[in-house]
Amino acid sequence: MVIKVIGMGCENCDKLYENVMEAVKETGSDAVVEKVGDLMEIVKLGVMAAPSLMIDGKLVIAGRTAKTSEIVRLLKK
Template sequence: MEIIILGTGCAKCKTTFEAVQKVVDESGIDATVYKEEDILEIVKYNIMSLPAVVVDGEVKIKGYVPTKEEILKAITI
């Protein structure tokens, strides 16, 4: 599984990346998590508000820092 955190480096984007990485580590899910800060790559997802969480190419969460439960739901469905 590939999880991409879209964000330009703001505090909310960094917090989202850390939260997603923590959930993946704690749950033992086999996933690669990384941040995408290149605005030219971000616009390809047609996202108007950041941060966003992309799971295997599909935008699952956008515009806010998700809770642990929301992250688990997004990456296990």
């Protein structure tokens, strides 16, 4: 599983990254977590709102900071 936290480094983007890392830890997942902050890469991914979250290439959260519990549910799907 590849998880991408997308955003240019704002406070909300950093919080989403922290929540993702906590969710990965809680679930015991062996997911690879990437932080995407390069504007050109964000455009290539087709993301228009930050912070956003992609799991295996699918945009699952856009324009908000998800709580750890919500991310845990997404990882368990």
